[in-house]
Amino acid sequence: MDESKIIKPPDTLRKAKVGDGPVKFDTKAIAEAEAAVAAMVSNYSVWLLEDLELLENTLEELRAKPANSKKLLKKILTVVLDMKGQGGSFGYDMITKISDSLVKFIEGYKEATDKNIKVIAQHVHSMRTVFSNEIRGDGGQIGQELIQRLRELRSKKG
Numbered sequence: 001m002d003e004s005k006i007i008k009p010p011d012t013l014r015k016a017k018v019g020d021g022p023v024k025f026d027t028k029a030i031a032e033a034e035a036a037v038a039a040m041v042s043n044y045s046v047w048l049l050e051d052l053e054l055l056e057n058t059l060e061e062l063r064a065k066p067a068n069s070k071k072l073l074k075k076i077l078t079v080v081l082d083m084k085g086q087g088g089s090f091g092y093d094m095i096t097k098i099s100d101s102l103v104k105f106i107e108g109y110k111e112a113t114d115k116n117i118k119v120i121a122q123h124v125h126s127m128r129t130v131f132s133n134e135i136r137g138d139g140g141q142i143g144q145e146l147i148q149r150l151r152e153l154r155s156k157k158g
Contacts, residue, residue: 040090044090044092048086048095048131049131051079052124052131054079055124056124058076059117059120059124062076062117066111073110073112077103077106080102081103083127091136091137092131094137094138094139094143095130097138097143098126098147098150099127101150101151102120102123104154105123119153122153123150
């Protein structure tokens with residue numbers, strides 16, 4: 001005889017969301033977390049500058065030592081994945097979008113060619129421009145056009 005029993009756990013997340021369950025959000029903890037993120041915003045420009053300098057230096061090394069391209073592409077990808085995750089959190093949505101575009105481009109390669117180094121360089125230059133001009137949010141119409149141009153460059157893989 002089958003004595004199995006299905007137990008459906010309570011949906012406490014839904015109840016917390018609507019406020020009618022035993023789980024309540026700790027508004028003090030939320031406020032503390034928001035304050036911590038706000039405090040990190042001032043540090044983000046330092047982190048972003050360090051990441052950009054690392055990308056630019058790695059790109060120069062890639063140009064000078066194409067035989068090391070597999071290792072250097074992996075290094076660029078690692079930095080860009082971090083930038084992709086952080087940009088939007090600190091108001092630099094364009095950094096996230098450009099990083100996403102570059103990640104999608106690099107993931108298709110194991111070695112660099114002159115042509116794809118130029119595409120990588122254009123992405124890095126675009127991120128530097130966003131940083132230098134403190135372009136926050138989505139960059140408006142110009143930001144959308146920039147992302148479209150980067151997509152077009154990506155589609156011309158070589």
